[in-house]
Amino acid sequence: MRRLRALLWGKVAEAKLRDLDRAIKAFDPNQPRVPAGNPDGGQWTDGSGDGASSGGSDEDRGSSSNRQPSNVVLASFTPGSDDEPPRVPKERPLTSRARTRVYKELASWIARGVVKEVVGRRVTALLTILDEAGWLEPAIDSIRTFADPPKSLEELQQDVYTPAPGYDVHHVVEQTSALRDGFPPSRVNAPENLVRVPRLKHWMVTGWYMIPNEDYGWMPPRQYLRGKAWEERVRVGHEALMEAGVLKP
Secondary structure: OHHHHHHHOOOOOHHHHHHHHHHHHHOOOOOOEOOEOEOOOOOEEOOOOOEEOOOOOOOOOOOHHHOOOOEOOOOOOOOOOOOOOOOOEOOOOOOHHHHHHHHHHHHHHHHHHHHHOOHHHHHHHHHHHHHHOHHHHHHHHHHHHOOOOOEOHHHHHHHOOOOOOOEEEEEOOOHHHHHHOOOOHHHHOOHHHEEEEEHHHHHHHHHHHHOOEHHHOOEOHHHHOOOOOHHHHHHHHHHHHHHOOOEOO
8 A cells, every 4th residue: 555655746847647547558569560580589579570579468469348347336436527537447457458548547647646636546456456456566666666756777777687566678779670771789789778567668669669759750760760870779769768758858
């Protein structure tokens, strides 16, 4: 409970929360992956070969229709209002797709609560959800780490050597497209290209790369970077991390 209160009472910029909601919706845990056997086998791709690493598992991939029908109902919230929490199944969904959808819905709901300053009620509601849906317990670390403040690049690089629950290791310059464009693995996987980031913010970065961006001629940044020099890829990679609230400006 102390960890959750520390998370939810933290102040997060409204613009970043809107970005979270948009980027999390853009993230699809069942989008095509790079085939096994490739240097980045198993990583997310938009179907064209570009990938962004993710800490999520693709076990039991399938339709979200497998979600259990028994839902948590919290009487303290008015049905149909913005305060109403997502309908969370009491039993663990059968597929990773269904479980990821629940995580995404909870993250977006919590973020909106911070903006609307109804944090206290959402803390109580979330604790009730966790009590009734114990299968969500592993997600607590991902929810908690979302509250991490931005860090310097050096701090993020150093954190790679300290794995911890709720974090992923991320390539500043996206791994798949860089290898495809001829950059050597030694450079792509070098320590200076690796950072440890909160998992939900990692999703934000992944989603950001797939959303058309006015600054890049209305192309998704991933598409814009095809054929670009390493220095430009690094610059865009840093921008993505700043947009997600991971890297200090």
